[in-house]
Amino acid sequence: MQGWWFEAALLADGWAERVRMTAEDGRIVALAVGVDRAPEDERHGVALPGVANLHSHAFQRGMAGLAERRGPNADSFWTWREMMYRFANAIGPEELEAIAALAFVEMLESGFVQVGEFHYVHHDRDGAAFADPAEMGTRIAAAAAETGIGLTLLPVLYMASGFGGTTPRAEQARFAHDIHGYAKLIEASRRAVAGLDGARVGVAPHSLRAVPPEELAAAVAIGGEGPVHIHVAEQIGEVEDCLAHRGQRPVQWLLDHAPVDPRWCLVHATHVTPEELAGIARRGAVVGLCPITEANLGDGVFPAAAFLAAGGRFGVGSDSNVLIDLAQELRSLEYSQRLMQQGRNLVSSEGCPSTGRTLFESAGRGGAQALGVGFGLAPGARADFFTLDLGHPTLAGRTGDGLLDGFVFANGGGMIDGVWRGGRQWVRGGRHVARDAVVRRYKAALAGLGI
Known part of the structure; x- marks a missing residue:
């Protein structure tokens, strides 16, 4: 069982604050709104569905x-x-x-x-x-x-x-x-x-x-x-x-x-x-x-x-x-x-x-x-989501839809700090966990093409 706690999250039925989400085998099991963080939960700022x-x-x-x-x-x-x-x-x-x-x-x-x-x-x-x-x-x-x-x-x-x-x-x-x-x-x-x-x-x-x-x-x-x-x-x-x-x-x-x-x-x-x-x-x-x-x-x-x-x-x-x-x-x-x-x-x-x-x-x-896939954070859905860093200056003082307006229209980069698919985290601190190895192979491949 995995657990996350978010200061705010865009759920399938709208915005919620102080959200605890649990998942098992890559799927969301439960969502609780207006609750405190459990000791074992990861803590994050804002969760959005992937x-x-x-x-x-x-x-x-x-x-x-x-x-x-x-x-x-x-x-x-x-x-x-x-x-x-x-x-x-x-x-x-x-x-x-x-x-x-x-x-x-x-x-x-x-x-x-x-x-x-x-x-x-x-x-x-x-x-x-x-x-x-x-x-x-x-x-x-x-x-x-x-x-x-x-x-x-x-x-x-x-x-x-x-x-x-x-x-x-x-x-x-x-x-x-x-x-x-x-x-x-x-x-x-x-x-x-x-x-x-x-x-x-x-x-x-x-x-x-x-x-x-x-x-x-x-x-x-x-x-x-x-x-x-x-x-x-x-x-x-x-x-x-x-x-x-x-x-x-x-x-x-x-x-x-x-x-x-x-x-x-x-x-x-x-x-x-x-x-x-x-x-x-x-x-x-x-x-x-x-x-x-x-x-x-x-x-x-x-x-x-x-x-x-x-x-x-x-x-x-x-x-x-x-x-x-x-x-x-x-x-x-x-x-x-x-x-x-x-x-x-x-x-x-x-x-x-x-x-x-x-x-x-x-x-x-x-x-x-x-x-042919799902979208949204709800029980039974895949745990596919990303988080925004509330420490980003553009998001200061923003709540609810204001967060999405900031993400879409005032995002020069650096807002996303984590991305999960099926409950597994693939992006940490804004960088994909395999980025360095992938970039090395990409550069070698392009050099070999000579274009």
Whole structure:
């Protein structure tokens, strides 16, 4: 039995003070409010439930900053993608594991406790299949085991380089499968994560441009009742191509032709109409927003305030991992709405006037739904949480929702002092317990790539 005592905690039913929490076998057994600390309890400042990072390409952590040089022509997502291909085709299994481990360390240090790994580098450098179809996914699982983060592995189906079933380009050979090979990949991926506590496997048709309609339906069937994640409407060019080839905008096409429901996560959905927003909300699907990456790539701004007002659900992800920071993802989401609408506190409401709490709890619930896990501190739930240091100057005199407003909007780092997953502490004093060893391997891996 483990015990913790918090000066304050955000529980499933709201804020409470002087909270004692006990857990056994990684799950919360009891919560007592307004009580004194027992002698055996660990004492901490503020406890918050850990949040799910619903969209990550872990290997891209290794190319952070490499695409920030202007080219001879106008730069965009499509020119960034060329650098991404170059990096993706350079890494092998060992490099992937080392890079993913650092990404997962940084996620935990920022308050993420579960990751949805949208994993698409499947084959060897020459495009040939490994003996184990899930060789690269096994390396992702090993990085998760070492660092302690929860894993929802989302192997990607990539079949075409564009609408109309265009054959994948040479630089996309590491990603590509036919539908039969994809079924074997999913089966092997389930074996790869079988030993990880709380791990899940979903399916991830890459996008409408990369997966023809018939194969999209087959991929969803292969996934059974697990999560379904897909990139959609990230770029204007994608919307225009979808209109030209399928006669509909991508989100509308999905709503009309796919069984979109609460299992689904529509990643980005940046360029949507009000009717599409309402349709997503009615189906109960989650929109996966990645504000730091979307800003870095110049994608555009998702109308989050309008989506929330329509009853929509969202979560956040670190996507390209150019910078991994839960608070900044949430802050960037609100700030994008302010810049677009020239107003303030746009995602909050009369029912919950705190913008920090609205962002935090909405992202927590939406991310958990998208990854098929739980969110919140309550008896029976996993003991997945992080603590804030009340000695941080920004939190001086703050209570309740003011703590979350400070965490989201005035957090320059150093607020999180501990992170636990399944009752096990992985971050102490703001640093992951394996950080030094992970960083050494990461540096060696990058040096070996010569990029």
